[in-house]
Amino acid sequence: MKRVFIQEVVTRDGFQAEPRFIPTEDKIRLINRLSHAGYAKIEVTSFTSPKAIPMLADAEAVMRGIDRVPGVEYTVLIPNLRGAERALAVGVDEFNLVMSVSETHNQSNLRMSRADSAKALGEVISLAHQSKVAVNISLSTSFGCPMSGMTPTHELMHWIDHFVDQGVRGISICDTTGMANPRQVTEICEQAQSKHPNTQWTLHFHNTRGMGLANALAAVQAGIVRFDSSLGGLGGCPYAPGATGNICTEELVHMLDLMGFKTHMNLDLLLECAADLRTLVDRPLPSQVLLAGKVDRLYDKICQS
Numbered sequence: 001m002k003r004v005f006i007q008e009v010v011t012r013d014g015f016q017a018e019p020r021f022i023p024t025e026d027k028i029r030l031i032n033r034l035s036h037a038g039y040a041k042i043e044v045t046s047f048t049s050p051k052a053i054p055m056l057a058d059a060e061a062v063m064r065g066i067d068r069v070p071g072v073e074y075t076v077l078i079p080n081l082r083g084a085e086r087a088l089a090v091g092v093d094e095f096n097l098v099m100s101v102s103e104t105h106n107q108s109n110l111r112m113s114r115a116d117s118a119k120a121l122g123e124v125i126s127l128a129h130q131s132k133v134a135v136n137i138s139l140s141t142s143f144g145c146p147m148s149g150m151t152p153t154h155e156l157m158h159w160i161d162h163f164v165d166q167g168v169r170g171i172s173i174c175d176t177t178g179m180a181n182p183r184q185v186t187e188i189c190e191q192a193q194s195k196h197p198n199t200q201w202t203l204h205f206h207n208t209r210g211m212g213l214a215n216a217l218a219a220v221q222a223g224i225v226r227f228d229s230s231l232g233g234l235g236g237c238p239y240a241p242g243a244t245g246n247i248c249t250e251e252l253v254h255m256l257d258l259m260g261f262k263t264h265m266n267l268d269l270l271l272e273c274a275a276d277l278r279t280l281v282d283r284p285l286p287s288q289v290l291l292a293g294k295v296d297r298l299y300d301k302i303c304q305s
Contacts (some may be wrong), residue, residue, distance in 0.1 A: 001260040005040035005226045006253060007202060010277070011062075012043040012077055013246055014234030016053050018281060020111060022067065024058040026280055033273050035069040038265040040226065043096060044074050047083035063090040064109030067172040075136065079110075084124045094134040096172075097121045101156050102145035109140070122162070125166050136170040137163045138204065142188070151189060160192060170200030172228065175215065178208020178244075182218035186251040189222035205247045206236065207286070212247035213255055227252060232274045232285035248287045250274055254294060267294065 009254075011027055022210045036043055044066065050057030059076070068074060075094035078084045084095060099117040100106035106114050121137070139159055144150045160171055173188065185203070193201060203219040203226070205212045218226055233248035250270045256263050274290045 002225060003262045003263055003264065004256055004278055006038070006249065006263055006265055007041040007043065007075075007226060008034055008039050008231060008249060009043045009204075009227045009228050009246060010034075010184040010231040010234050010249070012046050012056065013228075014230045014232075015055050016046065017236065018055055020282075021055060022280060023221055024065065024263055025060050027058070027062050030273065030277065030280070031062070031066045033269070033276075034073050034231070035067065036266070037269045037273070038263065041075050041094070043071040043077065043228070044092075046077035046079070046085045048077065048079045060086065060090050063087075063092065073134075076093060080120060080126065084127050088127075088131055088133070094136055094169075095124065095128050096136045096138055097124055098138045098140060099159075100140040100145070100176070101151050101159055102141040102148050104147040105141045105145045108147065114159075118159075118298065121163075122166060122305070125163075125168060129167065134169050134170075136172060136200070136202070137168050138172040138174050140174050140176040142173045142180075143175045143184055144177060145252070146179070150179065156188065157191065157195070160196065160254060164196050164199055168199075170202060170226075171196075172202040172204045174204040174228075175206055175212075176204075178206040180205065180215050181211060182214050185215045185218040186222045188220050189224050193223055200226065202226040202228055207233060207244050207247050208236070213251060216252055220256070222258050229253075231270065232287045233288065234277065234285060244286050245282065248285075248289070250287055250289045254260070254289045258295065 023117045045059040045062050046056045047059050073093040075096050076087050076092045078095045078097055103114055125135050142156050201224055203224050205215045229249040230246035231249045233245045235245040251264045253263050253267050278285050
């Protein structure tokens with residue numbers, strides 16, 4: 001079976017909407033533990049304005065404080081040139097840049113048109129190339145938007161082509177609002193890989209409608225080997241009513257390992273970290289594997305149905 005690379009987003013995508021500030025030391029401690037769990041990448045934080053996302057106002061302190069483990073890439077979300085300059089000062093491994101395929105979502109989320117976003121991101125890409133920093137583009141609402149409906153494939157491919165032409169290393173196809181279905185995922189993954197075989201592809205699913213793992217499996221079967229996920233299933237898009245968060249890292253790893261894929265992940269360590277995360281945010285998490293345990297967990301008595 002092929003290797004599947006897992007990329008953790010909990011300390012950025014998961015933490016950004018938390019109502020209570022999580023201390024910098026706790027963020028650093030969690031990232032340091034996760035760095036030994038087998039990840040390909042960890043999205044550490046975002047260099048967005050602290051006024052916009054107070055939870056991530058300590059971006060520089062977190063990046064400076066973590067212990068970097070060889071073989072793990074430490075990526076960060078970059079909103080603009082100012083954020084890119086801040087990130088370069090602390091030596092990040094990758095810029096992750098974001099815009100929406102949906103015009104309506106882009107206006108709501110970033111308060112600008114897609115054309116203006118693409119122009120601004122082009123300036124950041126140029127700076128990254130000059131600084132020899134890898135660039136990934138995350139295309140939000142790649143499958144659908146709750147304000148404008150399902151995303152036409154030709155619109156998604158237009159923006160994929162645009163950024164591939166600008167020389168980015170990777171593109172994340174993001175189901176930001178949990179509207180994708182497995183058939184749609186298969187078709188888009190096959191088309192994107194066929195047209196741009198040298199691009200590093202990542203799939204980013206949310207579990208808003210309970211199809212996150214099914215969509216991930218469809219993507220694996222279509223040849224995708226990189227996935228974003230969030231410890232405990234923490235996170236969620238504010239523009240997706242009823243959003244339950246990103247697909248859960250330990251659930252994704254548990255499924256792939258059982259099916260024989262090589263994730264190189266330490267699932268027991270993930271579950272320990274998820275249990276600590278539950279305490280850190282002081283509420284239950286949507287992780288079913290955290291609740292029920294792995295399938296090889298044995299009990300003294302048979303459960304009554």
